[in-house]
Amino acid sequence: MESRAFDRRRWRQLPVALGLLAPSAIILGAFIVYPIVKSVFLGTERCNASGTRCVEGGWDQYTDTFRSTEFQHALWVTAKFALITVPLGLALGIGLAVLAHKHLAGVSVFRAIFSSTVATSVAVASLMWLFLLQPSVGVLSNVGWIADAFPVVKQPGLLNDPDTALWSVGLSSVWANLGFTFIIITAGLQGIPDDVYEAAALDGAGGSRRFWAITLPLLGPSLLFVLIVLTSRAFQAYGEIDLLTEGGPRPDDSTTTITYLTYGRNSIMATDLGLQATTAVLLFVVLLGLSFLQLWSLGRRVHYGD
Amino acid sequence: MAAERRPTGFRLVGRYGLLAFVAFVTLFPIYTTLVAAFKPGDKVLVNPLVPDSFTLEPLMTAWSDGHLGRYLFNSFVVAAVVTIAQVVTSLLSGYAFAMLDFPGRHVLFALFLATLLVPIEATLVVNRRTVDTLGWLNTYQGLALPFLATAFGTFLVRQALLAVPGELRDAARIDGAGHLAFLRYVALPVIVPTVGALALFSFLSSWNQYLWPNLITTEESMNTVQSGLTLLRRSSLDEPNALMAGTVIAAVPIFAALLIFQRSLVRGLTSGAVKG
Structure with a gap:
């Protein structure tokens, strides 16, 4: 009897619940679920070079695109970009957080400084770095001793040299993300109780041993979160590339990542909806594994969260 | 780390030195941006690290x-x-x-x-x-x-x-x-x-x-x-x-x-x- 009454109440709450969920569900459905489903089909539309005649049902467009030199190159550039930005961003974030996690007078000023780049949007950060790195009208090339010591900053310029362009964009990206990384890892450090360190010190563990044996493992969840966010940001990087290099220098396309290949203003995809949809779906698939990791770590927090 | 003894003497100076250096590097792009934003057009690429002149003209432009x-x-x-x-x-x-x-x-x-x-x-x-x-x-x-x-x-x-x-x-x-x-x-x-x-x-x-x-x-x-x-x-x-x-x-x-x-x-x- 009781369970039936309970059931009845659950069913009675259904209309109210659906009403409350409707606004979110409609937006998420129309602008996240529908686009993905629709893209999968749009991606089969093959058009001729001028885009005047398109045929549907060309599923082989996915394999063709994936195997194309352009996509393979962009995938490789994206992977390199992630390999540059993620470890560097993570290491710098840990370093800064540990450095500023001391009971020193005035340390809060340094914390504010290290967090400050969180206030810069990708456009703001990229333009700041553009001005630093530009060969003719930039800062570094107009400081005499720097231009003398590193001729590359003037000719051809760090952003125009195929060997340094991706690193330069990566550096600007690392800088822009540093505030975020610092804040997350600092919060993680503050969650480690003091007595763990006291006990370790009593047992005679030195500074570096305490770092490797206590700090790093106990930072685990924060580091995992930062790792996932930085990696997915690397795969989705667009603004810094658009403003700093426009995917170039050409003809190597040294900084054309998957996202830039899909949306970049000079990209061969930009005018072909079917091809755009294809790379968008492939980007989704590539990022899916990463996103699952993210969701999994979110799920862990549901479990352990207070 | 909080339980650590407060560093003294050289170690204290060293720590502040390191903090200051890292803070300088972090703020560097912001600093050069601010310097340029308040310099007249003919001075902006001469000594780009030194705020040696001041104008609001770029902001207005x-x-x-x-x-x-x-x-x-x-x-x-x-x-x-x-x-x-x-x-x-x-x-x-x-x-x-x-x-x-x-x-x-x-x-x-x-x-x-x-x-x-x-x-x-x-x-x-x-x-x-x-x-x-x-x-x-x-x-x-x-x-x-x-x-x-x-x-x-x-x-x-x-x-x-x-x-x-x-x-x-x-x-x-x-x-x-x-x-x-x-x-x-x-x-x-x-x-x-x-x-x-x-x-x-x-x-x-x-x-x-x-x-x-x-x-x-x-x-x-x-x-x-x-x-x-x-x-x-x-x-x-x-x-x-x-x-x-x-x-x-x-x-x-x-x-x-x-x-x-x-x-x-x-x-x-x-x-x-x-x-x-």
């Missing part, structure tokens, strides 16, 4: 020729609409998932979370088409529409409500119109910190959107600050001081807002990281 006032206004309107909408939709759906028991709740919640798996860049091709079909290119509606709801916000609100004491939640077991009143007068006051963090996070992510406004804006007057900076970069490359002044103008509102709402920000960012 960027403001008038770069239309940054208009773009700031556009960004503000869009971000405000997105923030209010995200807070409201997240409160409603978060409440439903936390406080109501109904058939299919777990499946629906899983579906909501699954939308977090989709990178925004993978949706924009079709979303641009949708907004185009609606005739909303170059409009505030178009800029805001795809971002009026968020599964992340729903998740945050749900987690905060689940932490609300049981007696309060039992009071929620009322029917019909009672729910909205309960949400407004009982639940909302308890989760104000979470909602504040969500609002700040929503505002920031909308304000910082780069690709979307660049994709759907073709009329100059409908740019946001971010896509406006793209235009400025393409137009004033030979005037680095005006470009940097524009960058300063674009950055100041967020720096100011974050100074005021520091605590909310840290809470908002870490709620995704450390604890629910």
Whole structure:
């Protein structure tokens, strides 16, 4: 009897619940679920070079695109970009957080400084770095001793040299993300109780041993979160590339990542909806594994969260 | 680390030295930007590290020729609409998932979370088409529409409500119109910190959107600050001081807002990281 009454109440709450969920569900459905489903089909539309005649049902467009030199190159550039930005961003974030996690007078000023780049949007950060790195009208090339010591900053310029362009964009990206990384890892450090360190010190563990044996493992969840966010940001990087290099220098396309290949203003995809949809779906698939990791770590927090 | 003995003497000097050096490197791009933004055009590339002259001219140029006032206004309107909408939709759906028991709740919640798996860049091709079909290119509606709801916000609100004491939640077991009143007068006051963090996070992510406004804006007057900076970069490359002044103008509102709402920000960012 009781369970039936309970059931009845659950069913009675259904209309109210659906009403409350409707606004979110409609937006998420129309602008996240529908686009993905629709893209999968749009991606089969093959058009001729001028885009005047398109045929549907060309599923082989996915394999063709994936195997194309352009996509393979962009995938490789994206992977390199992630390999540059993620470890560097993570290491710098840990370093800064540990450095500023001391009971020193005035340390809060340094914390504010290290967090400050969180206030810069990708456009703001990229333009700041553009001005630093530009060969003719930039800062570094107009400081005499720097231009003398590193001729590359003037000719051809760090952003125009195929060997340094991706690193330069990566550096600007690392800088822009540093505030975020610092804040997350600092919060993680503050969650480690003091007595763990006291006990370790009593047992005679030195500074570096305490770092490797206590700090790093106990930072685990924060580091995992930062790792996932930085990696997915690397795969989705667009603004810094658009403003700093426009995917170039050409003809190597040294900084054309998957996202830039899909949306970049000079990209061969930009005018072909079917091809755009294809790379968008492939980007989704590539990022899916990463996103699952993210969701999994979110799920862990549901479990352990207070 | 807190338990460590305070460093003294050389070690103390060394630590401050290291902190100061790292702070200098971190602030360097901001410093050179500020120096350039206040230098006249003929001096900006001479000693770019030294603030040896001062003028407000680049700021005026960027403001008038770069239309940054208009773009700031556009960004503000869009971000405000997105923030209010995200807070409201997240409160409603978060409440439903936390406080109501109904058939299919777990499946629906899983579906909501699954939308977090989709990178925004993978949706924009079709979303641009949708907004185009609606005739909303170059409009505030178009800029805001795809971002009026968020599964992340729903998740945050749900987690905060689940932490609300049981007696309060039992009071929620009322029917019909009672729910909205309960949400407004009982639940909302308890989760104000979470909602504040969500609002700040929503505002920031909308304000910082780069690709979307660049994709759907073709009329100059409908740019946001971010896509406006793209235009400025393409137009004033030979005037680095005006470009940097524009960058300063674009950055100041967020720096100011974050100074005021520091605590909310840290809470908002870490709620995704450390604890629910």
